[in-house]
Amino acid sequence: MAAAAAASLAALAGAAWGGLAPGAAALLVLAAAAATVLIHLVFGVPRDSWRHGGTAEMARAAAASALAALAASLATALLWPGPVAPWALAFLVVLLPATALAARGLYRLAILGGVRRDPDARPVLLAGAGDQAELFLRALARGSAVRFRVVGVVTVDRSMVGQRLHGVRVLGTLDEAASVLDRLAGTRDSPTAIALAARSASGLALARLREVAEARGLALLEVPRPADLRPYAPLRRPDDTPSDPQELLDRPERPIDRALIAAVARGKRVLVTGAGGSIGSELVRQIAEAQPARLTLVDNGEYALYAIDMEIGVAHPGLAREAVILDIRDRERIAALFAAVRPELVFHAAALKHVPLVEANPLEGILTNAYGTRNVADAAVAVGAEAVVLISTDKAVNPTSVMGATKRLAEMYCQGLDLRAAGAARPTRFVTVRFGNVLGSTGSVVPLFQAQLARGGPLTVTHPDMMRYFMTTREAVGLVLIAMATVLQGGAAAAAVERGAIFVLDMGKPVRILDLARKMIRLAGLRPEVDVKIVFTGLRPGEKLYEELFHGREELVPLGVPGLLVARPRVVDLAIVARAIDEAAAEARAGREKAALAILSVMVPEFSAPAAAE
Known part of the structure; x- marks a missing residue:
């Protein structure tokens, strides 16, 4: 129909321009319409897509239209008894292909003009x-x-x-x-x-x-x-989730001074606890790049430890390393390992971090996060380690969960050790680094949303106003290493860091989880609430709507290092903290949950222990 209409218009224009008699003009219009339809069908032009057609399709339409114009002109010249102006027929040969191409071009322009542009692209x-x-x-x-x-x-x-x-x-x-x-x-x-x-x-x-x-x-x-093929993955499209977690951030990663990290870590004996976890494994990767003398990987999860050990073996085959399956709650074995390895730098990333699980298993949280940290810290001091870096969390600020409170107790112990070492001949520095969520970490919201998207939804959000700070794992770990290097390298920046101070990573503005869910749906090429639903499930035990990076009594100190903030310490006497950790651990091992949580509440007054059975 479109071809016949275009042919009729072109023929009318040619007849009018050439001054043809009405009868000759009518014959030319009918011949042009019939020839165009017939020849377009023979050439297969109606099967070509107007929206996606390229040069070959346009050339086929033009050639078919030109041939139809010639056929219509010849038929008119032979069938009409009177004279026919030749320039009218010649004009049709030019005008009919141009009309066919113009119709397709205008359609394409209309399609492109209707494309909706994402303002957040x-x-x-x-x-x-x-x-x-x-x-x-x-x-x-x-x-x-x-x-x-x-x-x-x-x-x-x-x-x-x-x-x-x-x-x-x-x-x-x-x-x-x-x-x-x-x-x-x-x-x-x-x-x-x-x-x-x-x-x-x-x-x-x-x-x-x-x-x-x-x-x-x-x-x-x-x-x-565009010519590459890959296996079909059922139940999900290849673009269901962003390939790079940074796509979910509204800012670029901060540049990291790798030379400074290498200058501090190169040639050192380094030990990482929790080496198989999200943060621990990235610590291992970045430390391995700094060429330490020896790298010891500690974790109590066999497969996670195996995976990172194999990865480093392939990436850095000449690096001396060992993988040790060990629970940080085993004080004697931790002490024996440190005595054998004598690490100079210790990165303590081992912890129980999933808030609802720790809330359901509070005694495990006390034994791992508080008592386990004491074991690692004491072992490092005993062998004269140069520095211990404690990986902490924003959930330790005004904690509402057992996980946050146990991490705050761990902070307090490391702060106390850092202050006590001020007068020692070979002091072990304790660098406590606090930050929020890392994108894509095990058990975090991004993998959860990815799995829910793969199933077609819905995406579950606990509360519409839930806010969290986010970083990529690589950026967070890079800044952790910069914090350690800042303390050890000396100079003005190191002098500004008091003993017992806490480093806090500058994580930018907090992100609303609901907005994150909507963004992940859009990045999958889908529409929130239309293609994929979002449902609210309610706050889980121990969760807060908003996380904080600093306590009200933690005064910020200018540091001048991009991406790092530092707060003056608020500490409790080390002996009191040590005794409280030992007593809470003893109650936990005895299964006395209420007594163990009561000790935790006394040591971390901001935390209110949930009701528990004796």
């Missing part, structure tokens, strides 16, 4: 200007509610600089990526990631691009090749 710098980049930009232009917005292109071909690719300017070469990012910094188009779409970017060029991205805290993403 993530600005990215595209590296590469070949076919792969061109297809990516075309897909973004056609897509609805796409998650990325390309703000510029850098390419391997210098001759393309200054040109436009689908409306996006080519700002420089790959070697000039750093200066391009500097020009865009601070503007609305400041990228949060670099999207790599250059097959020729490899070797040194790719290594430099990675360095540029890491130095500015930007994610390096890869544009998939």
Whole structure:
């Protein structure tokens, strides 16, 4: 129908322009419509998609229309008894293909004009200007509610600089990526990631691009090749969840001074507890890059320990290391291990961290988080370790959960040891680092939402006003290592850190969990509350609506280190804390929950113990 209508209009225009008699004009219109329909069917033009057709489809429509115009002109010239102006027929040969192409073009423009643009689309710098980049930009232009917005292109071909690719300017070469990012910094188009779409970017060029991205805290993403195939994964689409947790943050990762970390950790004997966990395993990865003399991995989970040990063995085959299955609650074995290994740097990440589970098993929380921390700290002091880093949590501030209260008790013990060591000949420094949630960590909300999305929903949120601080695991661990290095390197920054002080990672603004759920649904290409429902389940035992990073009595001290805040200590006498931990552990081992929680409540007055059986 569309072809016949286009042919009729073109024939009428040609007849009017050529001054044909009414009868000849009618014959030309009928012949053009019939020839166009017939020849388009023979060429298969009606089967071509108007929305997705390319050059081949456009050429087929134009060729079929030109042939139909010739056929209609010839039929009119043969069948009409009078003279026919030849220029009217020639005009039809030009006008009919142009009409067919114009109709398709206008349709495509209407489709593109109706595409809904996501105002929260993530600005990215595209590296590469070949076919792969061109297809990516075309897909973004056609897509609805796409998650990325390309703000510029850098390419391997210098001759393309200054040109436009689908409306996006080519700002420089790959070697000039750093200066391009500097020009865009601070503007609305400041990228949060670099999207790599250059097959020729490899070797040194790719290594430099990675360095540029890491130095500015930007994610390096890869544009998939359109001709690649991968196995079908049932029950979920490949884009159900973001491939990079940083996509969920509204800011780039902070740059980390890897040289400073390496200067402090290189050649040292390092021990990490909880080495198989989310934070512990990332600590192991980043410490291994600093080339320590020996790395000891401690965890009581066999498979998690095996996995990180194998990973480090492949990535750093020359690194001396050992994996030890050990429970930090076993005081004698912890002491024996430290005496044998004599670690110089200790990172204590082992803990029970899942609030509802610890609330349901409070005695385990006391034995692991408080008593286990004392065992590790005492063993480190006994062997003269240079520093111990305690991984703490924002849930230790005004805690409403057993997990938070036990971590606060652990903080108090390490603060007390740090203060006591001030006059020692070889003092062991205790660096307590407190931060909130890490994206994608085991048992956290992001993996939960990912699993729920894979099932098609609904996504469960405990409360519409629930707020949490978030970081990526890599950024959080990098800042933990910077906190340790700041204390050990000396200088003005170290002098500003009092003994017993607590480092707090600057995690930016808190994120509403409901907004996080909606963002994950949109990143999956779906619509919140339409394609995937969100249901509210109510606060779980021990949960708070809002987390805090500082207690009201913890005074902030300027430090001048990006990403790190520090608070003056509020401490209790070390002997009192030590005795309380021992007594609470004894009650826990005896199964006397009420008595153990009562001791915890006395030591952490902000915490109100839940009702418990004797």
